[in-house]
Amino acid sequence: MCRVFLAHAVALSLVRCGVLTMENARDAFLSEEDLDLRNLSETELYAWWNLWLEQAQITNDLDQYTYSHGVFEVDPSAPKENDRSIPPPSWGRYA
């Protein structure tokens, strides 16, 4: 797996040096790193994807009561500002 990350780092540096061809300069919506997903193998994509998901867990407390999609935006269980009497959800497996 070290080769996966090393290959990606090399690819990025080649892009930055202009060795790998890039699209002509135009409106940039996403960064080079984002778009570089295309150059990854499936294994590399999964590795980065899973790593990103793991790292993104750090924001779980911030979005505990919000929604990213669908027609709902905020969980009504969300504590009102300064109200810490509602505990976070407890977990348990029911399977």
Add this chain to the structure above:
Amino acid sequence: MTPASVPWYTPHMATKNIYVELTRQFNAGRMRALITSGQAVVLHRLAIMSKDGDWILKEDPESLCFVLDVLARHGARYRFGAPLDARWLAGGWSAHFEFMLGELRVRTDFFSRPPRIGLADLEQLWTETEGQDIPVIDLRRLAEMKKTNREKDYVVIGELARRMDDVRDQLLYSRSATDLMALATAHPERVETTAVKRPVLSHIARGRLELERALDEERRQLMHANEKRLAGYAQAAEPWAKEWPSVQKTIAGWPLVKAHAQVVKCAECFLPMRLP
């Protein structure tokens, strides 16, 4: 960064992904679900920018029951939302769940009537994705779904448009003034016909600055339209939102299938299945 520096890294991370695995589990035996939204953006190799999984589901009872069972096996619990029931999903509502996979919080959001995609187009989508190993929404329909009230989604639409093969689709979804002007130079006849569907294209001839202003205005209009759409659902869901803390307390600790029956029973009293 190497795996050795990441203490929680394990080799299996390179071969499996929870959202892909869930999709395969949902579709065991037949097609029931296809990935959309943030994880579809990953599968289209654009960017990794979302923690949650979103699926468009088939509305038939077997599909919904099957998906619920898969979620139950993962120890999922209901989040505030509509029940995973065709009566509400057909009204445009969404159902939301989450579970823990080790240290990973996995959120799974479901709907059967994606916004801005008509029923005939939706049927066509199911036909096109039938048999795929990891069914995922296509670029055009994904761009349509991304016309939300969030600024960041228009960034994604811009890049999705650059990946589209069809010139008409590029004209319909591009967020770049320079891209549109280049397309107009290469395909002038397509601009006129496509401008009927997307009026902003008529600003191409007025130069880059005017076109950029028109694109900004278009984006604001789309955002306001989605805000208005969501406001309708928010208003209709107010009684359900008030009841939800009590429902949540009741179902806490219940197996998902049992919790689902209770959520349905309560939602029948407090959440309209369709907007008026």
